[in-house]
Amino acid sequence: MEFSSKLGEGGLELVSVICYRLWLRRNDLIFRNLFCGPKHFIKAACTDIIDFSMAIVEPREGRDTGLSPVEEREGRDTDCLWKPPSGARLKVNFDASFLKPVQKVGLGIVIRDSKGDPMVMVAGQRDSVNSAYLAEGDALSRAFSLCADLGVDEADFEGDAKMVIDAILDPTPDSSWSGQLVEDLKKGLSSKTNWKLTHVRRDGNRVTHVLAKLALPLDCEFVWMEDGLYVAMPYIASDKPDCMPTAFTDCV
Template identity: 30%
Template sequence: MQNHRLGLGLRYHGSATWQPPPSSVYKLNFDAAIFAELDRTGVGAIIRNEHGQVMAAMTASGPKVSSSEEAELLACRRSMEFAVDAGFTKLIIEGDNVTVMKAISSSRINCSILGYVVDDIRHLIHCLEWARTSFTRRGGNKVAHALAQHARYSLDNDVYWMEDSPPPAVEALIQDVMFL
């Protein structure tokens, strides 16, 4: 399988609002939340098209972590697994942690203790037909953030939505579409 890639480096966009992907490409936004008092994390992910319509979304619980970078990397890996399993092949992968986004978009070997997670994410990205990584400000990642926060209440059950707006993030979705 031949991979076609646009822009191997990390893209930054200065907008504080969600920006739609180009036509025929989907955007995967992901985020993590740390629930120290519960000894676990939350993962939120949403995949949308160029019109801002929800193609797929998820909220899930994750393990206890030692840093926000670890939480974000694990959330990215979980979100990428979700996107690949759901059959998406052309993605802009977008998160709001610049350190994480730099790590997964770099071609350099990651020798950190979390290098194996970075390698897993890169492997998943290389399974795609087309991919680009992008850093956004927190305001451009509100829906994924709301879904990650919702994992506090979903206990050990992962929740998935296909072509349906996830109720825990409806307000954030409406705000995003208002700016399109």
């Protein structure tokens, strides 16, 4: 009991999988004369956790209910759904997945147009991050730099990290221990007069949530232009306001 309370849910899962991987490592060495270094089997343990998490994804994402993401849209609060940007503006969603025991972060970013079609998807990871707050800040920072590099002048940035977003929108200087990151993000947001930042609930940020989880085991950043990552496309389709269940195959 004391062991589990100190580690927390995520830490206990990671320790359990690492122990299992150590047993496999020992068998490989004895019976197959194969050696696996610590870095490799810890990375493999993280991948196992991510795969398991994706396999038991919440019922609202359509797995346990037997519904596709598009069909699930019909049962969700419309105020929580992803909404397309107006006119020529772009919608930029961002999210981070934080693995506390190894201080690793997966970042997910998607840029969509007014039709809900993806223009850019990004999945990457960061090491040596010690809090979920900083992880979300890193995701937004990467979204800012991505849009700056692409020359995006009119964009609506959305994320589900309310504390981070509230801190950035607060005009009062942030003198907390994470204040430097917040002040840098404030500067980044103000660098473009037509950039806006708002909070959205998780149901309106599902695509980047999937990307961030999948990014955790990566060794480098991956960028998809227009086509997008195939596992994220059902969620892209379900976010489109005019995409009904009967048209699912046409939307993907």
